[in-house]
């Protein structure tokens with residue numbers, strides 16, 4: 001089968017230079033993620049989960065090694081190329097939601113489409129559909145300060161899916177939520193997985209990780225094991 | 228990202244901080260208002276002088292010969308009636324001239340008496356000056372030659388002395404002497420502070436008799452062609468000083484000179500106010516830079532989020548640059564409105580024609596756009612350069 005992996009990591013490395021010496025946050029990692037995979041990244045605090053996710057999401061550049069997204073080497077792209085890639089191929093879901101505070105829910109969901117140059121009317125239509133999918137149609141005009149944590153995260157998920165990305169990256173998406181609300185968000189992720197979205201999710205909780213199709217345990221910037 | 232996206236985002240974030248945005252614009256508002264007031268007032272004053280001159284038919288081809296070194300003449304005049312007559316003969320470039328004698332006297336009809344201005348002119352006055360007879364006739368050549376006691380009265384004199392009946396043919400007494408009213412001048416209003424309705428016009432020769440003088444207060448001279456004025460001036464100086472006067476016994480005023488005198492007075496003022504305008508525009512510019520930098524700082528996380536969802540360098544730059552431009556332009560528009568209002572107020576209060584200079588408006592808008600542009604570049608560049616991860620992690 002000659003299917004292209006969504007993600008391919010070749011000796012991917014990211015170290016930070018600190019006054020106390022270099023920190024190996026991601027160390028010579030090899031990995032392939034296939035279309036439709038739901039990968040959970042599990043590991044103790046400080047093992048490099050967020051650092052890895054930032055690399056995968058092209059928010060950060062590796063110190064060495066190679067990262068291919070849909071077969072395209074990230075190192076070959078300039079900043080605008082990376083911005084385009086984040087816009088078209090990647091959707092982010094953050095622990096702290098990271099919605100724009102002055103904008104309503106719909107407008108937050110429209111944001112990636114605005115940068116993609118989608119015409120306003122179509123933007124609005126697609127944002128409404130997206131919010132419907134995460135069952136947020138009743139809070140369209142609410143700004144983030146008027147939304148609960150769970151509601152904010154649903155809006156953030158709608159935003160991540162707005163451009164129909166190849167890959168959704170989530171860094172502790174339920175980290176700020178109570179168990180029940182976290183469960184609702186997890187169900188959304190499972191639904192996305194069933195619908196064929198490729199997902200990489202960082203989590204602290206082994207129970208949450210269990211619901212993914214692949215579990216990667218990280219330690220000190222390396223993949224310790226996979227189940 | 229379309230232009231309207233940029234605009235909407237700018238208006239949004241400025242509206243979120245109304246007081247701060249307002250204060251930031253203040254420098255631009257003041258600067259722009261000053262530019263408008265300044266230029267408009269200057270142009271209005273110029274139009275005023277122009278209109279006044281043209282109003283009495285004293286166009287750009289006209290010139291005044293005043294006796295004495297300066298205004299007002301402190302020495303007694305040496306200009307005589309023969310001098311003015313000589314001008315027509317000696318200087319062919321001259322279209323015509325009108326000698327003037329000015330004084331005041333009591334005028335009486337029936338039992339009404341009051342003091343008014345007496346003007347002595349020659350018969351060609353109404354042909355040269357845009358000041359016409361409404362009824363009756365103007366003075367004739369014979370009136371002037373024979374020192375006749377005829378007069379033409381202004382509208383106010385008519386109203387005061389002849390309420391309800393026709394003054395033509397009636398007799399009035401000026402300084403006790405009997406004059407026949409031959410005409411009434413049209414209503415003209417005030418010209419350069421001179422009430423052209425409150426006067427009585429008599430033949431120049433009669434005026435000299437009445438006021439007991441053989442001198443003139445001024446001579447109005449018209450050139451056939453405006454460009455001959457300097458030459459005419461030379462010729463007149465030459466023959467007048469040849470006759471009986473020194474060079475500095477008289478001097479000239481052209482309309483250009485009057486405007487340029489006005490120009491030097493307003494020029495000093497203009498330089499000062501331009502300085503203030505420039506300084507407040509500069510302060511406005513610095514204010515915008517400052518607030519934009521603060522705003523970029525405060526919104527670091529927002530920048531990170533926008534970059535995470537795909538904003539390019541250019542998108543972030545345009546967002547903040549657009550904000551600065553909107554600030555500058557809004558300041559400019561408020562300055563425009565307040566400047567126009569203030570200028571109009573000053574003009575109506577001082578009796579100047581209400582005139583808002585089109586190019587002052589363009590200049591002011593260009594200034595405010597320039598300020599927005601200058602002030603926006605650096606902060607917008609800082610915003611665009613932000614590293615996405617650091618920006619996302621930023622705590623505030």
Ligand SMILES: Nc1ncnc2c1ncn2[C@@H]1O[C@H](COP(=O)(O)OP(=O)(O)OP(=O)(O)O)[C@@H](O)[C@H]1O
Pocket residue numbers: 016017018023024025044045046047048049050051052
């Ligand atoms: N910008 C940075 N500069 C220096 N060191 C950093 C930086 N970011 C992360 N690190 C270090 O890199 C290591 C990995 O950090 P990272 O945030 O990826 O961990 P994590 O697995 O996401 O932890 P957590 O579960 O607590 O979120 C940590 O030791 C951290 O101190």
Ligand SMILES: [Mg+2]
Pocket residue numbers: 049050051171
């Ligand atoms: Mg982390």
